[in-house]
Amino acid sequence: MSTAERVGALLGSDLAGRVIECFDFCHTLNRVAACVSVRWSTLAVQRRELLHNAFWEEPGPQAVEETLNRMDDFKGSMEETIAQNAAAVAAASQGDPVADHLRRLGRARGAHVVDAGESSVASYVTYAEYLPTNGHKHRVLIVARDEDLGKWTAAFSGKPYYRGDFDACPNFAEYDYVTAEPLNVYVCSDECMRRHWDAFFAINSDPNQLSARMAIIVDAGAGNAHTIMPLISLDQNRLALSCHVVSKPLPPAGMPLAGLTVNSTGQGLDLVEALFRLHWVNPLMADLAVEPLLRRGPGPFAAGEDGPPGVLHPPGEPILRPGLATTDDAERARYRFLREVIRIEICERLVAEWYHINVQAAAEAS
Numbered sequence: 625m626s627t628a629e630r631v632g633a634l635l636g637s638d639l640a641g642r643v644i645e646c647f648d649f650c651h652t653l654n655r656v657a658a659c660v661s662v663r664w665s666t667l668a669v670q671r672r673e674l675l676h677n678a679f680w681e682e683p684g685p686q687a688v689e690e691t692l693n694r695m696d697d698f699k700g701s702m703e704e705t706i707a708q709n710a711a712a713v714a715a716a717s718q719g720d721p722v723a724d725h726l727r728r729l730g731r732a733r734g735a736h737v738v739d740a741g742e743s744s745v746a747s748y749v750t751y752a753e754y755l756p757t758n759g760h761k762h763r764v765l766i767v768a769r770d771e772d773l774g775k776w777t778a779a780f781s782g783k784p785y786y787r788g789d790f791d792a793c794p795n796f797a798e799y800d801y802v803t804a805e806p807l808n809v810y811v812c813s814d815e816c817m818r819r820h821w822d823a824f825f826a827i828n829s830d831p832n833q834l835s836a837r838m839a840i841i842v843d844a845g846a847g848n849a850h851t852i853m854p855l856i857s858l859d860q861n862r863l864a865l866s867c868h869v870v871s872k873p874l875p876p877a878g879m880p881l882a883g884l885t886v887n888s889t890g891q892g893l894d895l896v897e898a899l900f901r902l903h904w905v906n907p908l909m910a911d912l913a914v915e916p917l918l919r920r921g922p923g924p925f926a927a928g929e930d931g932p933p934g935v936l937h938p939p940g941e942p943i944l945r946p947g948l949a950t951t952d953d954a955e956r957a958r959y960r961f962l963r964e965v966i967r968i969e970i971c972e973r974l975v976a977e978w979y980h981i982n983v984q985a986a987a988e989a990s
Contacts, residue, residue, distance in 0.1 A: 688962055692969060698909045703978050706730075721986040722747035727754055729979065731762075731837060734867040734905035736974050739983040744870055745779045747983075748841060752785075756806035760837055763799075764809040767817050767853050768843035776811045776843070785809050790820040797823040814852040821854075839866045842904065846872040848893075850900035867904045874975060895963060898970040905979050 679685055706728055713727045722737070722744055729735055737744050748766075755762040766776050780786040785807040787793050793810065797820075817824070842853045849869050875892055893901070903910040974980060 684958070684962060688965055691966075695909060695969075695973065699973075699977055702733075702909075706733075706978055718750060719990075720747050720750050721990040722981055722983055723750035723754070725981050725986060726751040729866075731755055731758065731760075731839075732866055733979065734869075734907075735979050735981055736901060736905045737868065737870045737981045737983060738873055738975060739870060740873050741983070742775050743987070744981075744983045745775050748870075749779050749783075752780075752807065752809055752839070755837070755839065761801060761804055761806050762808075763838045764807070764841070765838065766809070766811045766841045766843065767814055768811075769845060769847070769852065770813050770815075772843045772845045773811065773813055780809050780811060783809065786811075789813065789816045790824070791816055794820075796820075817853065837865075839868065841868040841870060844869055844871045848897045848900075849904065850897055853904075867907070869901050869905055871901075874971065892968065892971045893974075895967040898967050898974065901974055902970050905974075906977075 680689055709728045709730060713724050717724050726735055726747065752762075752764045755764070768776060785805060786809050787796070789810060789812040790796055796810065812820075840853070842849045844852065849871070892898075899910075975982070
């Protein structure tokens, strides 16, 4: 009997089933079913449901599944709250569906705005002018890379409340709520923001100081938002903030592939950027639902530098066990698989939940 015939006999025996039993859910799903032979693939498919159920009953996967359930519960409660504003917003609509959506979210909730063009800029002008109509004073900060600044500057230039960037207003942190105008809007490059970060963060250093509400809009363009603006630790943040991300359309999130590093398929946002956007626009969900899976702490604002207090940049890695520190290849693969599950889940929610606004879709539906 030739070597090929002996291998064929082995593959056709009960060896296939015995070997497949040694694989966990991740390996079976992504390797065995696609390799070796039709017989092995068939056996893997037959065992997939059992392995799937067993996998998600383990502590690490179970923690992820519980997190996803908490996110669903939080989403449901927020959608009910926002729906209560719909009638009032519709009655006072100014004919801009994106601005109307922002108003439905209110003044304290952020948004993840996906815009293939630049029409969202005009919507944010309308939104900014709406903010002080409740009697509270507001400040709006827009941060973007140099190549994306022009559209924002052009939209706000000439407005009585436009203050330029922080270089033009070096005393912006010395804010007197009593004498301040109802609305102040600043447009800064990411480099300008970095130069003035200490002064900006000092705005909330005094918990007894009356401060204006603030909306911060990060224009990520076709790149990453987390390289433009650091997160502010919620436990140290005393600003009444709503945080927004404006982004070009996102690529598909991909599928979780065991044995692959995060985003190694080149699809979707990577884990750090996905986490940043979730923390930025929906901090309550991030803190209440996702936080148990993360290790957070003060991090660097830029590589090799110490960041100011209260800054998390980027968010910590998940602490699901077993982690990447293990030398067991199977355990490392399982951990990477769970990271992919988290990344894809967040990416999909960023373009599907109540804080998401697709500018082109909103315009077509209006």
